[in-house]
Amino acid sequence: MFTGIIETLGVVQEVKKEQDNIHITIDSSITGELKIDQSVAHNGVCLTVVAIADHCYTVTAIGETIKKTNLGYWQVGDSVNLERAMKLGDRLDGHIVQGHVDQIGTCVAVEETNGSWAYTFEYDPSLQNITIEKGSITVNGVSLTVVDSGKNEFSVAIIPYTHEYTNFKNFVVGTKVNLEFDVIGKYVSRLYSNK
CATH class of the missing domain: 2.40.30.20 (Elongation Factor Tu (Ef-tu); domain 3)
Structure with missing residues (x-):
């Protein structure tokens, strides 16, 4: 669950296609606070962190996600809106956002x-x-x-x-x-x- 209040911008470092999937590596100021298996919204798309190295982390998008979102247009150097999932007990400053792009x-x-x-x-x-x-x-x-x-x-x-x-x-x-x-x-x- 997200609120739609963006925490920071990330920058796409690598876009790697593998079968129907895309692996995207992002450079971000919040990388040091992330962990493997954590959900992060990327331009509103909820994706799971699958790898972390230095100041970058990687997420994977499957074919279904790519069809419904603009992920297929992403290129190295693009800026991405980032938001970590909300914590229980925090204020809901935006509105209820699922991270499931329509x-x-x-x-x-x-x-x-x-x-x-x-x-x-x-x-x-x-x-x-x-x-x-x-x-x-x-x-x-x-x-x-x-x-x-x-x-x-x-x-x-x-x-x-x-x-x-x-x-x-x-x-x-x-x-x-x-x-x-x-x-x-x-x-x-x-x-x-x-x-």
Whole structure:
């Protein structure tokens, strides 16, 4: 379980394909605090630490994860939003994030708005995921509030802190992002579609 409050950025050091899997090595300031078998959200994707060496650690993504996320686009040098799993008893500062990405979205607009930034994302509506205005959405692991909501798109507003300390600052039109829709909204949507 995660909150969508990013702890730090990591940098991809190696991407190694093995059959349908990808092994990704990340350089991070939190590596020294990690242990083998620990869950870490990478741009919102929950992955297990499988190796640690010096200031880098490695995670493995299987084919199913690669199909639903932007991991297949990662290259050496890319920055990655990182968050360790929440501890029981901690405050829930973002919203409930499972680290189970629902689908990929595409950035279709970036606008600087006098001290903040507005980003608009499109997604495939055939998967029946939904957003609502003032509802929660996770973009690359960042817990956000939806500003505007359409059938297959939504926008969010980013404060300067989030812009500086996440990989949002690297987004341009066409950037592929991981989307995890609000878990409560998913359950409600499923209940209504089964009637």
